[in-house]
Amino acid sequence: MTKIKVCGIKRLEDVEYLNELMPDYAGFVFAQSSRQISKEEGSFLRSRLDGMIPVVGVFVNENPEVVLDCVEQGIVQMIQLHGEEGNNYIDFLRRYSAVPIIKSISITKKEDMDSVRDSTADYVLLDNRSPGSGKKFNWDLVEKIERPFFLAGGISIDNVEESIHRFKPYGVDSSSSLETDGVKDKKKIKEFIRRIKNVER
Numbered sequence: 001m002t003k004i005k006v007c008g009i010k011r012l013e014d015v016e017y018l019n020e021l022m023p024d025y026a027g028f029v030f031a032q033s034s035r036q037i038s039k040e041e042g043s044f045l046r047s048r049l050d051g052m053i054p055v056v057g058v059f060v061n062e063n064p065e066v067v068l069d070c071v072e073q074g075i076v077q078m079i080q081l082h083g084e085e086g087n088n089y090i091d092f093l094r095r096y097s098a099v100p101i102i103k104s105i106s107i108t109k110k111e112d113m114d115s116v117r118d119s120t121a122d123y124v125l126l127d128n129r130s131p132g133s134g135k136k137f138n139w140d141l142v143e144k145i146e147r148p149f150f151l152a153g154g155i156s157i158d159n160v161e162e163s164i165h166r167f168k169p170y171g172v173d174s175s176s177s178l179e180t181d182g183v184k185d186k187k188k189i190k191e192f193i194r195r196i197k198n199v200e201r
């Protein structure tokens with residue numbers, strides 16, 4: 001079954017939607033963004049989120065001590081690196097934490113598939129060059145991927161079934177298309193999850 005990550009959770013209402021709809025992962029953005037939350041907000045939202053849903057903390061070129069602090073405080077159960085972090089940065093985090101690491105890779109040219117292959121992260125996440133913009137990247141650039149990966153970047157109710165058939169990702173990740181007027185929309189999340197589960201039948 002394709003894993004489902006709903007990213008950009010920032011309000012208590014969003015947490016309540018997820019507690020009802022139970023996606024596989026919830027993304028908390030700690031980087032500069034309209035969806036950015038503080039560590040304190042993350043701690044509060046984590047305390048209200050169903051314990052079965054791991055929180056993926058999204059960071060961009062953050063001081064690794066800050067990332068590790070969020071792990072140690074139990075706010076995040078997975079780390080998503082969305083900046084220029086390389087394998088040395090990942091190796092450093094691994095020395096101090098056992099949580100799975102996702103490395104985001106912007107797909108803008110064929111050569112970006114080398115980074116998909118070479119990352120030492122547990123998972124890679126293929127995304128647009130502007131994360132959280134709701135825009136797709138050029139799917140024709142994707143070559144066969146022999147490791148578990150998340151597909152992101154403009155994944156929506158309209159294209160999620162096609163994306164699963166075409167790429168068979170480990171998981172799909174969506175944010176913008178699940179919002180109305182800049183906040184998460186329960187109906188859209190519900191339909192998104194329904195369509196993904198329907199593909200598997």
Ligand SMILES: O=C(O)c1ccccc1NCC(=O)[C@H](O)[C@H](O)COP(=O)(O)O
Nearest residue numbers: 007033131132133134153154174175176
């Ligand atoms: O969502 C953001 O605003 C964001 C900002 C900075 C770094 C990463 C960010 N999001 C990370 C994600 O995993 C997004 O969900 C992913 O890029 C897909 O977003 P969308 O295209 O809006 O569905």
